Amino acid sequence: MPEISTCLWFDDNLMEAVEFYTSVFPNSEITAVSHYDDGRVLAARWTLDGRPFRGINGGPVHAGFTETVSISVDCADQSEVDYYWDTLVAGGEPDQCAWLKDRFGLSWQIVPNRLYELISDPDPARAQAAAAVMMTQQKIIVADLEAAADAAG
Missing domain, CATH: 3.10.180.10 (2,3-Dihydroxybiphenyl 1,2-Dioxygenase, domain 1)
Incomplete structure (x- = not known):
């Protein structure tokens, strides 16, 4: 079975959001972080009370x-x-x-x-x-x- 997760697109504040969300919910953790060549965060995976999420710093979002x-x-x-x-x-x-x-x-x-x-x-x-x-x-x-x-x- 494939894993299904929610993916969220952020402009450039992904890690701030992920750190906040994982602090709010019990049994939560950041499970992976990847970076652009210049060291900025590209993507992250985390769980909120055991449920998988992922996100990207994709740049300005047109609709948010x-x-x-x-x-x-x-x-x-x-x-x-x-x-x-x-x-x-x-x-x-x-x-x-x-x-x-x-x-x-x-x-x-x-x-x-x-x-x-x-x-x-x-x-x-x-x-x-x-x-x-x-x-x-x-x-x-x-x-x-x-x-x-x-x-x-």
């Missing part, structure tokens, strides 16, 4: 990263949401419904597992109430989702 591609982080609870959201959004931009852009412009979705449970509730009123609250949030606050679902059910 867009929201059409994001990395989703499923979180066990609110404390994980708070940690990943607060860490990744620092120097970046918050967006709606669990999305953010980090300081490198890469989009992330920081999603508590409880959100999936609530918006899939067999009671449509509970599910719709939780979804409606989610649509008003940037960082997801589980207690607010649960309160809305409980009030509707």
